[in-house]
Amino acid sequence: MCRRVAERGTHWIGDLGTTVAYLNDDQFFSGYTSLILKRHATELYHLTAAERGRMIEELSRVARALDVVFRPAKMNYELLGNRVPHIHWHVVPRLPDDPNPRWPVWTLPHEPLRLSVEAARERATAVHSALVGLAE
């Protein structure tokens, strides 16, 4: 497996099957998560229908886990993939106190908020536990 999706570092949330979830390094938007396809593919239409279906189910599970932990007003999903050869979803809970609630997160310039190792681990573990606790 590619190193990019094999690391279980501080920000690792879980391995969902076809994808792996990590907390984003920038937690300015609390709970900002990346869900990364394990294999190399850059477009939805490069996946088989079955694989695409599994990825969407995994995306939905991660979003539900983030909902349990962060109780957002809205969940955002973005699929860009211009820089790495793995399809990866940006899953961003938009909390009730979001500073820019009507616009994509990209449109708000900010200093990245990097958590301490302990805080990142605690947050990733909370999402992992929610994920494990979800009914199918």
Ligand SMILES: [Zn+2]
């Ligand atoms: Zn790779």
